[in-house]
Amino acid sequence: MQTLDFQKMENIERSTSRKKTFYRWLLFITLGIFALFYLAPLYVMIITSLKSMEEIRQGNLMTLPGEIIFDSWKTAWSGREGIDAGNVFLRPFFWNSIKMVVPAVAISTFFGALNGYALTKWRFRGDNLVFLLFLFGCFIPYQAILLPMARTLGLLGISNSISGLVLVHSVYGLSFTTLFFRNYYISIPDEMIKAARIDGAGFFKIFFKVLLPISAPIIVVTVIWQFTNIWNDFLFGSSFSFGEAAPIQVALNNMVLTSTSVKEYNVDMAAAFIAGIPTLLVYVLAGKYFIRGLTAGSVKG
Amino acid sequence: MFYWLQKNLPKIAIAPSFAVILWFVYGFVLWTFYISLTKSKMLPRYEFWGIEQYFRLWSNPRWFNAVDNLLIFTVLFVAICLLIGITLSILLDQKIRAEGFLRTVYLYPMALSFIVTGTAWKWMLNPSMGIEKLFTDWGFTDFTFDWLVNRDMSIYTIVIAAVWQSSGFIMALFLAGLRSVDDEIVKAAKIDGASLYSIYITIILPMMRPVFMSSIVILLHISIKSYDLVIALTAGGPGISSDMPAVFMTQMAFHRSEIGLASASAVMMFLTVLAIVVPYLYSELRRQDANT
């Protein structure tokens, strides 16, 4: 058995508090350095887009713009009159993306909710297998379906169109949305549904009147997830569309790759920023739902 | 009749989605698989050709190069993301007031598309005007950083951009895991005399096995699918020095009129994902059944 050693205690007390402050400072510095690492590209992107090409050539990544010029933004968004008629600018493609994202998110979210509901509150034979088949759909590399999808879109007459992209995104979003809603509904007590059934409500009535009204959190998570993924998609956009029907990420990439004359980095950066703003805004405003989507999808329930 | 309808309504409700999944996912994969067994070039040809395409694939130096790149990329990507993610999560676990803000900063890259990320990093890594110029302006006159146009190093630029984008996600996963550790365990360890470092290494991190597993599976998955980022950052180049299987597949399918070969490469990617995901899902489900 030990007893307390008085002198040792005092020495220990003093050295521990010194060590603690040292480590605390180390902690903040490390966290700060990482913060700079993550913020740097965004910072560079923004200030580069506000500089003139002259300034860019003379300065470096970090030099602040002497004069803040929004010209690059205008060029990136709506192009320049006259001479640069051949260059890509973002405005029409931004709207393409909007026209594509809204229906695709709506469709995949709605059916995801319906599927999640049917799978968790109404047991039927094979429901686990059905869910597994949906679940695995989240993991497949899309390379395995690019070719047949291209052919199918062609056969349906909607290749190289926004409607085609809506179809693609709705279909492949289903796996994720079903997963999200299924995990959410599983933790909702079955008793609620049973009570509704005793009260005489049928399948669809329960869905619309009982379950959907309390699904707000997961609907937000799902919509944010789908919006982000579809808005950010490039693979499907570049495989199934080109030219006028392209979504914004494809347009951005084209813009950066092609340049008729001189490389205009400020325009490129402005374009990248514009293409990134919607999802970035959603993230900043609804970040916690974004994170919930990330963790809900991965920590399988 | 009405009774039958009522009884089967759930199945009917899920049927359209299920049919869609069966067709567009499993049906399409099977079609791709079948085409990989044919001689298809520009258009599909349905005569069975055996596994010739796979021989062609694996004797194709460009494919080998792409697979090699994928391995290098994957190892570095997974390892560095885990390292950074775990470190950041432990640091953030230390009850800091700015935690919410820092979490937002570390995670925001995930909100951006790979094209935006690739474009931004392409500029940062620009050989004459990006980071190289920054350091030479700062006084390190001999500093060069031309990885982007260097055949040997271009693959590592993709690692940098990919880690920047995804490490915050791993941090978020581990932070959630760390937070789920019962406070009393940490108290007990403190009374037992363990240093904070020891507590993390010998007690808490071993408890994080499930998070490790999910993180690795997710990172591997992201890695195999790498396409957008490569296209935006290096377009697979210079030449094909940073080529990856996904890029290879698209090239072969849409630009080289080799859809049989492309399908074979797609099947390889699919099988790889299968080999990772299926055992993982299986062990997860078994673990759940054991717990319930």
Added chain:
Amino acid sequence: MATLKVSNLTKNFGNTQVLKQINLDVSDGEFIVLLGPSGCGKSTLLNIIAGLESVDEGEILIDEYEVNRVEPKDRNIAMVFQSYALYPAMTVRNNVIFGLKQRKVSKEQIEKSLKHFSKMLQIDQLLDRKPAQLSGGQRQRVAMGRALVREPQIFLFDEPLSNLDAKLRVEMRHEINKLHEKLGTTMVYVTHDQVEAMSLATRIAVMNEGIIQQIGTPQEIYDKPNSVFVADFIGSPAINLIEGTFSKDGNAPCFIPEQQNDDVKISLSGYSFDSEPKDGQEIIFAFRPEHINLPDASIKSQLSVELKPSLIELTGYEKEVSFEFYGNEITGRLPRHIDTELGKTISLSLDLSEISIFDRASTMRI
């Protein structure tokens, strides 16, 4: 062996004062129980004694030495938690000797201690298992083993039995009791369960809202609660509380229950007041259910009452009967052989030597 002294301890969490000027003197070898409802501050106090929380004002002294800024590991204490807090990824053996390894105790000594204590707690067969493979009771014993091998001067328990089922709880309670008898180490035990407190403690400190309401032996707390809170908290079924006024009827102090049409006066001449209330002062008249019984000539001061049962609950060896008593519903505990019937008045008597009187305004005993 050690003494523990808590001196003028105050602790704040943000704007709330969680502990207010706590004073506690624990002698060597005592088993002191901190008893109170959730939120009263008992766990916080325990954590501060352990060194897991900091002190805002005041001192903690272990063996006369101030340990406010001393790390938990250097205070020579051990703690058993409500959720057992075993390290999930380690075997039982490694769980138990973890602390010893941190202290760089020699291998032989570790083996010796492990053998000795695992046998004492009957966990020697479980050493190679992992916590997930153990039952609740086994886990609790491993947690105790981990605490015991440290051979601390003070044992701390934070509601260790709350997660166990009723039967196991009783078993483990006996084991803790026997442990104290065997080792004689000073023990500080936190619980909200008064049965545990009564059966384990040498002294109980009843806490509420950050203050120690009363410290005393279990019997003292039970027989002479110093406030309505303590009286109500201890004892099951709860003590009966009747509101009314004090009246000095000539020289005979008595209690007049409220809202009574009849001229009812209950004599208080048998009660020894700490400070006699003023005439007309509002007081509370309290008595425990077991003090209502069949008239017994050997009891000196009694009150004969005619009571009508409104609810009868059989508890096996006795009955808990609810009666109407001067406008209040009270509970009595009667032997089961007494014939009771709902609505049928029965003659009983109340033992006036066991009552408590509280001032209504201050809720303190007078």
